[in-house]
Amino acid sequence: MAAFGATVIRAGRRFLSSLPALFGVLVFTFLLMRVLPGDPAVFFASGPNAGKEEIEVIRKQMGLNKPVPEQLMLYLYDVGSGNLGRSMMTGQLVTKDLRERLPASLELTLTALLIALVSAVPLGVLAALRPGSIIDHGVRFFCALGVCVPTFVSGLLLIYVFYYLLGLAPDPTGRVDIFASLPPRRTGFLLIDFLLAGDFDGWWAAFRQLILPALSMALFVVAPLARITRASMLVSLGSDFVRTARSVGLPWWRVVVTYALRNAILPVITIAGIVFSTMLGANVLVEKVFSWPGVASYALDALLSSDYAPVQGFVLLMATVFVIVNLLVDILYGIADPRVTIG
Amino acid sequence: MTSSLLALDDLHVTFSTRRGLVEAVRGVTLSLGAGEMLGLVGESGSGKSVTGFAITRLLDAAGRITAGNIRFRGQDITRISGSDFRHLHGAAMAMIFQNPRAALNPIRAVGDQIADAITAHKRMPRDQARAQALELLRAVQIRDPEKRMSAYPHELSGGMCQRVMIAMAISCNPALLIADEPTTGLDVTTQKVVMDLLAGIAAERGMATILITHDLGLAARYCRRVVVMEQGRLVEEAEPLTLFRAPQHSYTKRLVAASPTATSRIADLVPEGERGREVAVQIARRSPTAPGTPPLLEVQKLAKRFDQGAPAVADFSMMISAGESVGLVGESGSGKSTTSRIICRLIDPSEGEIAFEGQSIGHIPARDFHRSPFRKDIQIVFQDPNDSLNPRFTAFDCIAHPLLRLGGMRPGDALRQRVEECAQRVGLEIALLTRFPHQLSGGQKARVGIARAIACRPRLLVLDEPTAALDVSVQAVVLQLLDRLRREDDLAFLFVSHDLNVVRMMCDRTIVLQNGRIVEQGESRAMFDNPKTAYTRELVEAVPHIEPELAVSVT
Numbered sequence: 001m002a003a004f005g006a007t008v009i010r011a012g013r014r015f016l017s018s019l020p021a022l023f024g025v026l027v028f029t030f031l032l033m034r035v036l037p038g039d040p041a042v043f044f045a046s047g048p049n050a051g052k053e054e055i056e057v058i059r060k061q062m063g064l065n066k067p068v069p070e071q072l073m074l075y076l077y078d079v080g081s082g083n084l085g086r087s088m089m090t091g092q093l094v095t096k097d098l099r100e101r102l103p104a105s106l107e108l109t110l111t112a113l114l115i116a117l118v119s120a121v122p123l124g125v126l127a128a129l130r131p132g133s134i135i136d137h138g139v140r141f142f143c144a145l146g147v148c149v150p151t152f153v154s155g156l157l158l159i160y161v162f163y164y165l166l167g168l169a170p171d172p173t174g175r176v177d178i179f180a181s182l183p184p185r186r187t188g189f190l191l192i193d194f195l196l197a198g199d200f201d202g203w204w205a206a207f208r209q210l211i212l213p214a215l216s217m218a219l220f221v222v223a224p225l226a227r228i229t230r231a232s233m234l235v236s237l238g239s240d241f242v243r244t245a246r247s248v249g250l251p252w253w254r255v256v257v258t259y260a261l262r263n264a265i266l267p268v269i270t271i272a273g274i275v276f277s278t279m280l281g282a283n284v285l286v287e288k289v290f291s292w293p294g295v296a297s298y299a300l301d302a303l304l305s306s307d308y309a310p311v312q313g314f315v316l317l318m319a320t321v322f323v324i325v326n327l328l329v330d331i332l333y334g335i336a337d338p339r340v341t342i343g
Numbered sequence: 344m345t346s347s348l349l350a351l352d353d354l355h356v357t358f359s360t361r362r363g364l365v366e367a368v369r370g371v372t373l374s375l376g377a378g379e380m381l382g383l384v385g386e387s388g389s390g391k392s393v394t395g396f397a398i399t400r401l402l403d404a405a406g407r408i409t410a411g412n413i414r415f416r417g418q419d420i421t422r423i424s425g426s427d428f429r430h431l432h433g434a435a436m437a438m439i440f441q442n443p444r445a446a447l448n449p450i451r452a453v454g455d456q457i458a459d460a461i462t463a464h465k466r467m468p469r470d471q472a473r474a475q476a477l478e479l480l481r482a483v484q485i486r487d488p489e490k491r492m493s494a495y496p497h498e499l500s501g502g503m504c505q506r507v508m509i510a511m512a513i514s515c516n517p518a519l520l521i522a523d524e525p526t527t528g529l530d531v532t533t534q535k536v537v538m539d540l541l542a543g544i545a546a547e548r549g550m551a552t553i554l555i556t557h558d559l560g561l562a563a564r565y566c567r568r569v570v571v572m573e574q575g576r577l578v579e580e581a582e583p584l585t586l587f588r589a590p591q592h593s594y595t596k597r598l599v600a601a602s603p604t605a606t607s608r609i610a611d612l613v614p615e616g617e618r619g620r621e622v623a624v625q626i627a628r629r630s631p632t633a634p635g636t637p638p639l640l641e642v643q644k645l646a647k648r649f650d651q652g653a654p655a656v657a658d659f660s661m662m663i664s665a666g667e668s669v670g671l672v673g674e675s676g677s678g679k680s681t682t683s684r685i686i687c688r689l690i691d692p693s694e695g696e697i698a699f700e701g702q703s704i705g706h707i708p709a710r711d712f713h714r715s716p717f718r719k720d721i722q723i724v725f726q727d728p729n730d731s732l733n734p735r736f737t738a739f740d741c742i743a744h745p746l747l748r749l750g751g752m753r754p755g756d757a758l759r760q761r762v763e764e765c766a767q768r769v770g771l772e773i774a775l776l777t778r779f780p781h782q783l784s785g786g787q788k789a790r791v792g793i794a795r796a797i798a799c800r801p802r803l804l805v806l807d808e809p810t811a812a813l814d815v816s817v818q819a820v821v822l823q824l825l826d827r828l829r830r831e832d833d834l835a836f837l838f839v840s841h842d843l844n845v846v847r848m849m850c851d852r853t854i855v856l857q858n859g860r861i862v863e864q865g866e867s868r869a870m871f872d873n874p875k876t877a878y879t880r881e882l883v884e885a886v887p888h889i890e891p892e893l894a895v896s897v898t
Contacts, residue, residue: 239445240442240445240446241445245448245459247440248459248463249430251463258451263449266450336450
């Protein structure tokens, strides 16, 4: 219990220390958007031949005529009061847009990470048990392949094989079939909402939509996870305590899983946290290929149309997610490894 | 011999390394009766541990038994399958390892680990296994066994971890116990307690034990029969007393001579004629100190506190005169390393005064001490010759470094001459100067470390366990070297060590530290022969002696 309390205190301290970084991200993104070429007022004016006066009016409406420091102060005030601004593209509040789209991205990324972990850890363990063997080389080859092929290529390839050739997958557009009825929104995660509504056909349909994009994302991150598992498993298998476990005659399975793997999994937790954060922001390609209504494709569209508020909101969201994921990793690590709490 | 529990017949073990096949064990034949305690003694690389691992089939993947066979209870176990061997592991033969903390799973409570060992061979419910584990913790005399059940290895001391390891090893009452350097790295007093416990348990349960160690004294104290290994071969086998009084093989003779005892002198450590080439280099004599000059080093009421809690060092006062050698002994955690680092100004004291030749140096921050003119007068020789040399510096660079930084020399012929002179003084061949640390042996690295320390001709040398990482035969040579250097150059030593026999030989005076405080000090031989305080007596008695009877008569 004391160890758990220490973990919470450590996590709290870590969270507080990351607040300045969040603030820095906020200011930096704001300034970066102002520096980037492109005038949102011109973009959102009625047409290509809108008059100078019209553009000026829009600019005034958006508050862009004020000096940048003043704009920044206003923006910070808004963020402080929970208002991330309004998207010019969708006409909605950014917070509302993000809230609608974040679960889609999270669901996709979490599923992908789960697939990646479930395949990478056993692959890494197998490779470490027989270093230099055919299995080891096979895993290495598979991992190299996963890293070499960009996600949009593997995504297209998967669509080609499973949708076009085999006809196993549904057409790759969005989270559910356009004509399907959505479950009542509770968590925003379709798989969970369908389950809560007791609609198993809907769940299966959503699952089928999800599996291809999740696979193509997972393929990309299997490699780092499998490699780190292999490396730390090798260290663990060569350690003194595994030798001890063998010397007292523990069954092979117990030596590998309880003694070696539980120790080897610690660095994998850390890497999985980093991988998750990266995936969440970088899966824009997959979201585009599969027309997935996630936050990353939303932010990209906003960026292309110089829509300041959504981009800033997105970056802030990603930074926050990153901080939270790191906290989670920290807490998990504290539970998995009794040594960290003393440090 | 059909009655013996274990019989090795012409055992060969080969390792495949990057540089080809290396034969680690070359034809070992020995046998062990039930309940017998056998000492297997040798220096690093002698193949003693490999023999132990070969018997229990715990060799690294690279190692293989290439010839000979191992019979256990009359059955040839050399080539039985791995799954058959699993039923022997723990149940019939168990091992205790060096570095007990690393040998335990860091993220599993020790009680669970012992229970794992029990259930590996007996089917029983988990709580019954835990109850038995608790019994075992009692048997190895751990205080508060109920509390320790849920402790993790990092929460226990080294000695406690070794007790847990012993509990695991004996959990299924094996007939054979192999202890591989079980107390190396533990304090002498802890070593004695752990070894007494181990010997007691083995006798009580009738377990045959092989004690693998580099320490002749330890083997002599606990074993009826000792075998000596050198380069993968058995060179001698005898009762300890005969072995040490009248060693037959030349290697054994060397080993016995090199092992410091209560009565040995530095000159006896290495037989005449085997000293190697040591070039006596003429160096300019120092002007003798005029009477009335202040002592070389004077320390007054030194104290050091880290964070909160008890001070690491408190109320420490001492004096060293020019050319004097002072020993600093104590168990781990006694503050001897902290004290030595404060004196050579690597860390700052919390309180107290340090004066070198009458001038106060205690107030100079350790960070800036390298600019002080006294930096080259106080030098240090570190414990680990491997880690204290920069792996990207050649031996030449290592020795030249202080000359460039402190001696104000420029690269050139003069520097090269000076470095070569230093190398000659420590008996390091000039040809070795171009090598990198990983291309040198342990003893050669120790010489480089010493040459670096004496390069600027310091007045005071702080030696922090300078031979703790070396084999006894190498230690013998290094100790002789240090003693010669001291006499040649009127150098003062502050000699930090846990080995009382070494300190007794090397130091005129000795200071005993406990929990950061001086408990006793005085002329070395007199103090160790007749300790005044209980703590010093405990330390002295814990040292295993080669000749048990003699040791009894001394203490």
